[in-house]
Amino acid sequence: MTNRTNNHDTESDQRIGQDTGLLSNGDFALLGIHDFAYVRPVPNTENDSDELVYGVFTADGTHIASFENHAVADAAIRQHDMEPRAVH
Template sequence: MTNRTANHDTEITQRDAQDTGLLSNVDFAMLGIHDFAYIRQVPNAEEDSDEMVFGVFTADGTHIASFESHAVADAAIRQHDMEPRAVH
């Protein structure tokens, strides 16, 4: 019985090692795309000014909206059932 358990543990470890390469770079980038968003300051694209706005981006970096304040951007993310994440 002990040998059977040890053998089972070895099989799980080998399978886990093989599964590490299953996600492509595109698949990895898509993780959380509909669940998370982040906010960062970006130049205002709609006006010819030096004004900065707060852009909201999906997990893969797609720019989806811009707001005049960080608080409004945060509220918009939450209103669309997403979680804001910090990006450093």
Template sequence: MTLRSLSNLDFARLGADAVAYLRPVVMNGALAFSIHAADGTPIGAAPNADLAAAAIRQHDMEPMLVH
């Protein structure tokens, strides 16, 4: 099987238990970072990217940045 043959759902599940992503958002007028599971489910937020990445690593996952 190649990556090109994966469905969107299969691709979203790839590494679902090992990866979480963070993306910049504006919350209450200030820059913050939302934390999402690999499938897009929101699982948290942090005031900056370093804290978001630390929270992700605390749960034995690897942070990925989405811009």
């Protein structure tokens, strides 16, 4: 009869030295950058009023556009082959 505990320990020891393929922090930050975008209210920088517009941001937080309402912002995201995501 074989000792399964010893076999398991040997396999675990072999995996410790292997590259697991985990993402670096920088790689993780770029994950989905071209696939997802989110919308949030931002101050309108085109005039001096206190009016808010809906900014569209990439997954890494880069502001790429602003729209007068949330529905148009979502439509623009989809039109550019991206998926809108909720950010809470």
